Amino acid sequence: MSSPIVTRFAPSPTGFLHIGGARTALFNWVYAKSKGGQMRLRIEDTDRERSSTAAVAAILDGLTWLGLTWDGEVVSQNARVQRHRDVAQELLARGKAYYCYCSPQELEAMRAKAEAEKRPIRYDGTWRDRDPATAPADVKPVIRFKSPQTGETVVDDQAQGRVVIPNKDLDDLIILRSDGNPTYNLSVVVDDHDMAVTHIVRGVDHLTNAARQTQIYLAMGWTVPSMTHVPLIHGPDGAKLSKRHGALGVEAYRAMGYLPAALRNYLARLGWSHGDDEIFATSQLVEWFDFDGIGKSAARFDFAKLENLNGHYIRHTPDAELLDHWLAFLPHIEGGSERLVRIDNAMNTKLLKAMPGLKERAKTLVELNASAAYLFVKRPLAMDDKARQILVDGGKAELSDLATVLGGVADWTASSLETAVKAKAEASGIKLSKYAQPLRAALTGTSTSPGIFDVLEVLGREESLARIGDQART
RNA sequence: GCGCCCUUCGUCUAUCGGUUAGGACGACAGCCUUUCACGUUGUAAAGACGGGUUCGACUCCCGUAGGGCGCGCCA
Numbered sequence: 001m002s003s004p005i006v007t008r009f010a011p012s013p014t015g016f017l018h019i020g021g022a023r024t025a026l027f028n029w030v031y032a033k034s035k036g037g038q039m040r041l042r043i044e045d046t047d048r049e050r051s052s053t054a055a056v057a058a059i060l061d062g063l064t065w066l067g068l069t070w071d072g073e074v075v076s077q078n079a080r081v082q083r084h085r086d087v088a089q090e091l092l093a094r095g096k097a098y099y100c101y102c103s104p105q106e107l108e109a110m111r112a113k114a115e116a117e118k119r120p121i122r123y124d125g126t127w128r129d130r131d132p133a134t135a136p137a138d139v140k141p142v143i144r145f146k147s148p149q150t151g152e153t154v155v156d157d158q159a160q161g162r163v164v165i166p167n168k169d170l171d172d173l174i175i176l177r178s179d180g181n182p183t184y185n186l187s188v189v190v191d192d193h194d195m196a197v198t199h200i201v202r203g204v205d206h207l208t209n210a211a212r213q214t215q216i217y218l219a220m221g222w223t224v225p226s227m228t229h230v231p232l233i234h235g236p237d238g239a240k241l242s243k244r245h246g247a248l249g250v251e252a253y254r255a256m257g258y259l260p261a262a263l264r265n266y267l268a269r270l271g272w273s274h275g276d277d278e279i280f281a282t283s284q285l286v287e288w289f290d291f292d293g294i295g296k297s298a299a300r301f302d303f304a305k306l307e308n309l310n311g312h313y314i315r316h317t318p319d320a321e322l323l324d325h326w327l328a329f330l331p332h333i334e335g336g337s338e339r340l341v342r343i344d345n346a347m348n349t350k351l352l353k354a355m356p357g358l359k360e361r362a363k364t365l366v367e368l369n370a371s372a373a374y375l376f377v378k379r380p381l382a383m384d385d386k387a388r389q390i391l392v393d394g395g396k397a398e399l400s401d402l403a404t405v406l407g408g409v410a411d412w413t414a415s416s417l418e419t420a421v422k423a424k425a426e427a428s429g430i431k432l433s434k435y436a437q438p439l440r441a442a443l444t445g446t447s448t449s450p451g452i453f454d455v456l457e458v459l460g461r462e463e464s465l466a467r468i469g470d471q472a473r474t
Numbered sequence: 475g476c477g478c479c480c481u482u483c484g485u486c487u488a489u490c491g492g493u494u495a496g497g498a499c500g501a502c503a504g505c506c507u508u509u510c511a512c513g514u515u516g517u518a519a520a521g522a523c524g525g526g527u528u529c530g531a532c533u534c535c536c537g538u539a540g541g542g543c544g545c546g547c548c549a
Binding site for chain 1 (some may be wrong): 475476477478479480481485486487488489496497498500501510511512541542543544545546547548549
């Protein structure tokens with residue numbers, strides 16, 4: 001019986017959960033699910049300066065929203081530093097590491113010199129074989145890993161293939177700082193090993209680290225886990241993701257009104273494929289997912305496609321479920337909370353009734369929320385001359401909106417309203433298209449123009465209708 | 475500078491030596507709808523470049539160009 005599959009997502013809490021991290025988490029989660037394994041969550045917070053509990057909270061929140069659940073306790077890497085130190089000592093004892101007394105300044109000078117002479121920037125191994133007895137008394141040493149100097153290190157990557165890196169290009173990295181704290185590459189290896197991680201899935205930016213980590217695994221006599229380095233996600237312009245484009249936290253995507261399921265679907269298709277399949281449920285993804293579907297080149301983030309996908313998910317989500325999503329979404333946008341408190345049972349019923357018409361034309365929850373504005377408008381609205389003017393001179397009609405609205409609010413059915421409105425308009429010689437603009441404005445609550453009820457009121461009153469009709473004709 | 479990696483329509487991608495190079499988003503055009511949206515039909519749109527290998531290359535090899543990642547007492 002083979003050991004269970006264990007994947008892990010290991011973000012550093014220096015900021016929000018960005019889109020690339022979200023996809024990495026998704027792949028780890030999906031793979032674990034598909035193999036009946038577990039996904040652990042580890043917070044890489046060894047850098048105390050830059051880590052924050054707020055960031056940890058944001059990451060957990062983001063993962064939860066995306067529906068990516070982890071197994072077991074959240075591991076804090078910082079809580080395990082003693083274990084890391086022990087391993088560093090063991091490496092020392094095994095002759096696989098050594099004390100280095102170079103000061104940061106010396107190292108800086110070394111780097112600068114190498115750069116000036118256009119030589120590779122690497123530690124020159126000064127203390128590798130030097131007698132510690134000659135060490136300066138005033139310098140606190142770091143511990144460096146004794147990296148093999150000849151041969152090559154192979155990373156058998158599930159996505160990148162067999163990646164071979166010459167050992168001469170890998171210098172002796174610091175595994176324990178002069179303050180006695182471990183560095184990333186040591187901590188990762190120790191934690192992944194101790195957490196029984198069998199499969200590491202992360203961004204290609206860690207590929208070189210993978211080689212260094214492989215050397216540490218080997219030095220400790222530990223089994224090297226399966227590794228998969230997924231290509232990065234770039235911004236729409238092909239450049240590295242920055243705050244300008246997609247480098248937003250997942251909470252930003254939530255605030256933009258995307259559904260978790262849609263985002264999962266979109267993210268999965270970014271860098272991974274299963275033939276021509278585009279739209280698939282997460283359960284289907286779990287069934288299909290495998291590392292061989294992962295591509296090698298970076299993908300650009302395309303909001304247009306995400307939006308289209310999201311529209312599809314909105315349209316295909318059952319009304320009640322969509323309403324729940326919307327309600328959960330409200331606190332995350334401006335004015336949402338005020339609207340939320342006004343939703344009682346009666347309103348809930350109205351919303352549910354209006355949902356079929358609403359979701360048909362919304363690509364995001366933001367749009368859905370906007371089109372539902374008419375349901376929250378305080379009435380009656382004042383129907384002044386200016387408003388009447390807008391009504392008469394308006395642009396194109398929104399007949400089905402009108403019908404939908406009434407179908408959701410009054411006892412009218414969409415079709416009967418449509419028929420009625422049509423009849424009224426025809427009788428008065430008014431082109432219905434005249435109503436569009438104010439109707440839309442009323443629907444979205446973005447203007448002071450007449451609300452839907454006022455329009456209907458007018459339509460229902462023969463004399464006003466006739467009067468408006470006259471104005472419209474002249 | 476050194477190392478590793480990448481390169482098919484504008485974008486995400488299929489293709490695992492033999493295809494009219496397929497799908498999706500976007501774009502454009504039509505249909506449906508007395509609006510919008512949805513839906514639907516169609517059109518334009520791609521193998522970076524140069525060499526090989528092969529009966530035959532998008533697919534394999536080499537080179538060039540372009541791009542990405544890494545080279546911290548950050549993770």
